[in-house]
Amino acid sequence: MDTDISIGTGNPIDRVEGRLKVMGLAKYASEFNVKNLAYAQGINSTIAKGTITAIDTSEAEKQKGVIKILTYKNADKLKHYEEELPAISTSSIQPVLQNADVHYYGEYVGLVIAETFEQAQYAASLVKYTYSEKKPDIDFDSSRGKAYKPTEKSDYSRGNIMQGMAEADVTLEQRYNTPIEHHHPMELHAIIASWNNGDVQAYASQQIIDDATITIADTFQIEKKNVRVIAPFVGGGFGSKLHAKQHVILGVMASKQIGRPVQMTVTRNQMFTNTNLRQRNEQKIQVGAKSDGSLTALSHDTLSHTSTYEEFQESCGTVTKMLYKTPNNKVTHRLMPMNLQTPFAMRAPGEATGSFALESAMDEMAWKLKMDPVDFRVKNDTQVDPSSDKPFSSRLLNECLKIGAEEFGWKNRPQEPGTKEEGNWLVGYGVSGASRRAPYQKTSAKVILELKDTKVRATIQMDATDIGTGSYTIIAQTASEYLNISVSQIDVELGDSDFPKTPGSGGSWGAASFSNGARAACENAITALEEKSGLKAADAGIAKMMQAGNLNLFEAEGTAEPDEEFKKHSVFSFGANFTEVWVDKDTGVFRIKRMLNVASCGKILNPKTAFGQIIGGCAMGAGMAIAEQTKVEPNYGNFITRSFADYHVPVNLDMANIDVIFLPEEDKIANKMGIKGVGELGITSVAASIANAIFNATGKRMRDLPITPEKLIVAQKEPGVA
Ligand code: MOS
Numbered sequence: 036m037d038t039d040i041s042i043g044t045g046n047p048i049d050r051v052e053g054r055l056k057v058m059g060l061a062k063y064a065s066e067f068n069v070k071n072l073a074y075a076q077g078i079n080s081t082i083a084k085g086t087i088t089a090i091d092t093s094e095a096e097k098q099k100g101v102i103k104i105l106t107y108k109n110a111d112k113l114k115h116y117e118e119e120l121p122a123i124s125t126s127s128i129q130p131v132l133q134n135a136d137v138h139y140y141g142e143y144v145g146l147v148i149a150e151t152f153e154q155a156q157y158a159a160s161l162v163k164y165t166y167s168e169k170k171p172d173i174d175f176d177s178s179r180g181k182a183y184k185p186t187e188k189s190d191y192s193r194g195n196i197m198q199g200m201a202e203a204d205v206t207l208e209q210r211y212n213t214p215i216e217h218h219h220p221m222e223l224h225a226i227i228a229s230w231n232n233g234d235v236q237a238y239a240s241q242q243i244i245d246d247a248t249i250t251i252a253d254t255f256q257i258e259k260k261n262v263r264v265i266a267p268f269v270g271g272g273f274g275s276k277l278h279a280k281q282h283v284i285l286g287v288m289a290s291k292q293i294g295r296p297v298q299m300t301v302t303r304n305q306m307f308t309n310t311n312l313r314q315r316n317e318q319k320i321q322v323g324a325k326s327d328g329s330l331t332a333l334s335h336d337t338l339s340h341t342s343t344y345e346e347f348q349e350s351c352g353t354v355t356k357m358l359y360k361t362p363n364n365k366v367t368h369r370l371m372p373m374n375l376q377t378p379f380a381m382r383a384p385g386e387a388t389g390s391f392a393l394e395s396a397m398d399e400m401a402w403k404l405k406m407d408p409v410d411f412r413v414k415n416d417t418q419v420d421p422s423s424d425k426p427f428s429s430r431l432l433n434e435c436l437k438i439g440a441e442e443f444g445w446k447n448r449p450q451e452p453g454t455k456e457e458g459n460w461l462v463g464y465g466v467s468g469a470s471r472r473a474p475y476q477k478t479s480a481k482v483i484l485e486l487k488d489t490k491v492r493a494t495i496q497m498d499a500t501d502i503g504t505g506s507y508t509i510i511a512q513t514a515s516e517y518l519n520i521s522v523s524q525i526d527v528e529l530g531d532s533d534f535p536k537t538p539g540s541g542g543s544w545g546a547a548s549f550s551n552g553a554r555a556a557c558e559n560a561i562t563a564l565e566e567k568s569g570l571k572a573a574d575a576g577i578a579k580m581m582q583a584g585n586l587n588l589f590e591a592e593g594t595a596e597p598d599e600e601f602k603k604h605s606v607f608s609f610g611a612n613f614t615e616v617w618v619d620k621d622t623g624v625f626r627i628k629r630m631l632n633v634a635s636c637g638k639i640l641n642p643k644t645a646f647g648q649i650i651g652g653c654a655m656g657a658g659m660a661i662a663e664q665t666k667v668e669p670n671y672g673n674f675i676t677r678s679f680a681d682y683h684v685p686v687n688l689d690m691a692n693i694d695v696i697f698l699p700e701e702d703k704i705a706n707k708m709g710i711k712g713v714g715e716l717g718i719t720s721v722a723a724s725i726a727n728a729i730f731n732a733t734g735k736r737m738r739d740l741p742i743t744p745e746k747l748i749v750a751q752k753e754p755g756v757a
Contacts (some may be wrong), residue, residue: 036555041523042522043515044509044550044641044708045513045640049508050507050510050644051507051511052501052507055587061267062268063222063225063240064225064226064240065154065226065238065240066298067238068347069227069229069298071295071296071620072227072297073148073149074148074149075146075149075286076147076152076155077143077281078159078162078164079140079308080144081164081166082137082166083167083671084138084170084172084672085167085168086135086166087106087137088163088166089164089710090162090163092166092302095147095158095162096158098154100150100151100154100158101147101148101155102148102149104146104294105132105285106132106146110131110132112133113255113284121607124193124736126755136592137166138374138376139376140672140713141309146285146288146289146299148293148297152298152300163689172343173667174669175317177338185346185369187346188328189348189367189368192364192365192366192553193421194361194364195420196757197297199362200321200332202331203323203325203332205323205326206321206332207322207396208232208322210320211319211396211741212315212317212739213316213318213391213722213743214665215315215664215667216312216313217312217313218273218274218310218311218313218381219303220502221270222269222270223303223306224240224275224280224301224306224309224310225239225282225298227298228287228297228298228299230291233259235255235263236262236263237283237286237287239283240266241500242272242277243538244531245498245538247266248264248532250283251264251279251287254284255287255291261732264531266530267528267529268529268530269494269500272541273383273655274381274382275311276502278379280310286325288302301718302552304678307677308376309376311379311381312378312381314340314349314375314378315340316337316351317334317337320393321334324404325365327414328404333355333365334355334364334365335367336366337352337366338369339378340370340375342373342374342375343372349384349388349389350384351385352366353386353472354470354719356421357423358393358470358534358717360421361394364421365605366673373482376484382714383471383634383652383719386469386715386719391509391726391740394723394727395726397468398466398727399490402452402755408466409437412427413437416432418430420607426605427607428600428601429635429637430607431700432468432635434613434698436468439613440466440613442633445464445466447464448731449463451757452732452752452753453756455732457617459621460620462616463729463730463731463732464583464613464614465726465728465731466612466614466727467611467721467723469719469720470545470607470609471610473543473705474544475544475548475606475710476538477595478497478536478537480537480548480552480553480556480592481556482494482509482560482592483589484564484588484591485587486586489578489582493514493526493557493577495553497528497549498535498539499537499548500545500745504540504644504647505643506529506540510527512640513550513553513640517554517561519576520577535552543714544712545717546713547712550640554580556591558594559592560589560590560591561577564580564584564586567584567586568580568581569583570583601704604705606705608713608716609635610717611632611720612633612634612721612723613633614631614721614724614728616729616732617732618729618747619744622748623743624744625661625732627657627685627689627691629692629693630690630693630694632649632650632693632721634649635697635698636700637702637705637709637710638708638710639708645697647720648717649713649716649717650695652714652717652719653721654685654693656718656721656724656725657685657725658683658684658685660721660742661685661689661742662741663741664682664683664711666681733750
């Protein structure tokens with residue numbers, strides 16, 4: 036008998052909002068019809084460091100349709116702005132146009148507001164700036180002397196790393212480099228802002244509605260209740276839309292100044308300069324192990340850059356603290372202020388980059404120890420998080436590795452690098468482990484039940500966002516499970532600050548948080564209806580209970596949040612990635628032939644949308660490994676890669692056949708529904724897995740991303756490779 040997949044979680048149903056999207060009916064931030072709309076276009080600086088000495092707006096002002104030009108001279112003075120801000124990475128204030136200083140190439144130095152988008156764009160190109168220019172700090176190497184310890188918690192140690200290295204039979208010390216990357220979700224960052232006597236309404240492409248609401252209120256010194264932010268659909272974010280960026284502030288400011296609604300869309304070109312980036316990291320890893328493979332020491336030192344006016348660090352060493360059992364461990368992070376925009380969280384911030392270094396080093400050690408890299412990792416498993424001494428709520432890393440090895444055909448991996456051939460191709464297999472925190476957070480939801488004839492319709496409201504991940508679908512499935520009605524009887528309404536508060540989408544917390552919030556609301560509704568009707572939900576169902584209680588309309592709210600058990604444990608998702616690459620012997624051109632990602636992330640609410648998350652992560656990880664890199668022009672500090680013609684991402688020819696296995700698991704310590712996150716786990720293990728496969732194919736160890744054919748062809752084989 037077929038099981039009914041229309042009720043409950045765990046079923047691979049199609050996206051409930053899918054039809055709206057393919058029909059073009061799902062509205063994104065810049066698509067809302069707002070009357071009397073004006074358009075704003077940001078103007079970008081053409082120097083990386085210095086001061087504006089003169090601005091000539093005369094030519095631009097003469098243009099048809101131009102309404103107003105904003106610069107630091109006539110911009111609103113914003114709260115909290117000081118010359119060089121102290122660390123505000125946890126704050127969401129985004130000062131803009133506050134003085135004549137320029138901190139990086141492409142920083143907003145002005146804004147043209149016009150009747151049409153094209154008029155604003157053209158006029159923006161006519162505003163002339165004169166600068167007093169200083170030599171910018173844009174060179175990574177010559178900035179080393181300025182490295183400092185961030186104010187944010189950055190260092191960690193246990194045991195004694197020197198002693199651990201001394202006790203080891205085999206040691207390794209290597210550096211791994213990852214370049215600047217950019218997020219580039221399909222939907223451009225955008226806002227339509229309407230300022231109305233101190234009330235603000237904004238359609239804005241944001242991952243966290245509450246954060247954007249607070250930012251606008253705080254920046255303009257108005258009450259939060261007077262700000263409404265709306266984002267029913269968000270076309271991807273990857274971290275770049277976690278906080279409100281400067282265009283949000285500029286959009287609101289522009290509307291306030293001209294007394295009309297203003298749309299501001301960040302162009303694809305500006306997405307490189309005005310929506311943050313993933314910083315370049317230089318990571319030094321030290322590993323020590325006994326000849327039986329047990330780790331004696333592991334250290335991870337990261338050097339990266341931040342801007343000259345804000346601090347942000349990506350915690351690359353987080354993963355090294357907790358993934359393997361070792362008594363001696365040290366993690367440090369250092370930052371160099373540079374004339375580049377402030378970096379910010381990009382999918383698995385810290386884990387994706389940190390795991391490339393750690394899991395490459397683990398592979399290098401396995402080679403030195405003459406151990407299988409799967410066995411080496413399995414040997415160093417721990418069920419207690421050594422960085423917090425808390426037990427993991429569940430940790431199936433070894434299962435991911437062993438099941439993955441079996442399914443992938445790991446036994447066919449050549450023991451010696453460079454020994455497996457297919458025609459002119461060298462074939463190699465790689466593996467990498469992965470972990471990513473599963474930070475479930477306090478979430479509220481409202482359920483509205485309507486009885487029509489004998490049929491119930493339920494509406495769930497929460498300020499959660501669906502950034503393409505499937506939030507609508509899993510929330511509908513959750514409500515369906517707890518109300519025991521079909522998904523087709525449920526409407527989910529998201530992305531409005533008028534709805535109950537959630538943590539929004541980010542950090543792999545969305546699914547667990549949203550679902551448990553929706554569950555809490557539905558459970559409260561059922562309990563209240565049982566009381567009112569005197570019936571039991573299990574026997575009667577909601578419709579009968581509402582009839583018995585004489586109710587045509589009934590509402591309930593609920594809130595879920597982490598409990599004491601959650602706090603007593605270390606809660607992470609785990610995974611393993613297996614990759615087969617083929618490398619052309621003569622040209623260094625390579626193909627990712629197949630990839631298997633095994634994921635242990637608690638209960639899977641919808642295998643179809645979760646699968647999409649993991650293969651998306653694999654594709655993004657492949658981008659990190661073989662293609663993506665933002666290049667800084669060495670004299671002026673502009674980015675050379677300013678479009679998709681230059682900023683490369685993998686295409687189908689680069690990679691094929693990605694498969695995913697979700698280990699059956701419900702982690703009831705993580706939360707009542709047993710859910711952990713999937714959003715960031717997928718990307719985490721991919722870069723090292725690819726680099727390790729390339730080593731297995733060629734005997735060449737690639738420690739600088741992205742790995743390109745030209746780098747590969749000139750690289751030397753590792754000492755000891757035949
Ligand atoms: Mo994520 S980098 O927290 O959107």
